[in-house]
Amino acid sequence: MKYSDFGEKFNRHAGISQLMADLSEGLQREDMIMLGGGNPAAIPAVLEVFEQSLQQLLQSGELLGGLANYDSAQGNQAFLETLADYFQQQFGWAITTRNIALTHGSQSAFFALFNSFAGKTGSARKHVLLPITPEYIGYSDVGIEDDLFVSSLPQIEKLEDQMFKYHIDFEQLDINRQTGLICVSRPTNPSGNVLTDAECQQLDRLARQNDVPLLVDNAYGTPFPNIIFSDVQPFWNDNTIVCLSLSKLGLPGTRTGIVIANEEVIGQLANMTAIISLAPGGCGATLVNQLMRENTLQALCNDVIRPYYQIRCEQVITWLKQAVDDSRLHIHLPEGAIFVWLWFEELAISTDELYQELKQRGLLVVPGKYFFPGQGENGSHAQSCIRMNYVQAESDLKKGIDILARTLKQFW
Secondary structure, eight states: OOOOHHHHHTSSOOHHHHHHHHHHHHHTOTTOEEOSSOOOOOOHHHHHHHHHHHHHHHHHTHHHHHHTSOOBTTBOHHHHHHHHHHHHHHHOOOOOGGGEEEESHHHHHHHHHHHHHSEEETTEEEEEEESSSSOOGGGTTOOSSSOOEEEOOOEEEEOSTTEEEEEOOGGGOOOOTTEEEEEEESSOTTTOOOOOHHHHHHHHHHHHHTTOOEEEEOTTOTTTTOOBOSOOOOOOOTTEEEEEESGGGTOGGGOOEEEEOOHHHHHHHHHHHHHHHSSOOSHHHHHHHHHHHTTOHHHHIIIIIHHHHHHHHHHHHHHHHHHOOOTTEEEEOOOBSSEEEEEETTOSSOHHHHHHHHHHTTEEOEEGGGGOTTOSSOOTTGGGEEEEEOOSOHHHHHHHHHHHHHHHHHHO
């Protein structure tokens, strides 16, 4: 069967495809410890709130009514109104429903937005600039054209107690006529790094000076799900595109992304949705709209979701340091998201090889090489890191850390 160039682009190996294949394979093995994927934790108190709200919506007929009708290409109108009011009241953002669109999860939003601002543009060719890597594995392969990304390596600040932190190296940052879009995630998947308010403000100034939109991926960030352990302020203006998601609230199956941008971008995005898939799904929007109307959502994020992840993250770091008693283990300062990012200095093998060793022993992680889009051949730092999910049961986490520690001893 002969595919077009477009078809061939999506018929080859991709990091995100490998990740999803590992998830599927791991679920079929009872002995596999799944510390590789990005599925959020099943927090009982959160699931209970979702169940109660769904029952209310089902009894009122609102849920069934939403399922029995198409929403607009922009998304569920009631939810758009609730969101616009929320951001006006909470942050003073000058937005209306014309500044918000829903998508089939954040991933489809990135596909639409990256390809709308980068790639062939008249006689020129533009790129997406990632000011700091490592970055989200799902960005790498969404470009219709190859080599859509240009990225910068971070400044690495070594901290006390085997911790380190990434910073944007602004002196090396090159925004030029080929730059079509700047993209950052906050907090960052995989490292849990959170850009400071000052870094975001500097990026915003540079973006506006160069007439380039700035996309901020808030899938784990503030205001919801608020899996962020430092005190930072969200921001938005008409040159900024903010992406949010319902997945990390604990609703990945609803496939609901939220995009906040100027009216021109939202109109173009809604038109793309209409052409490609008619309209986004309404189940997640209906459920979360109910939670927001009842003023339940923010308390759920602040008082249940964030503390759950922060406590678990601190536990996992303690277990890691106890099990891997070696100063060549470095842990990125965990400021948010649902992963720990580990850097193994002087390891005798790459972490791609380490990944294969661990997989044979019943532990799934993700090797660092997939998190450096726009870097061409991965350098030594990328080949020395792994991402590990910390949301599984405590017993599985301890077993997984034990497998990791015993394997590392063989190659250090």
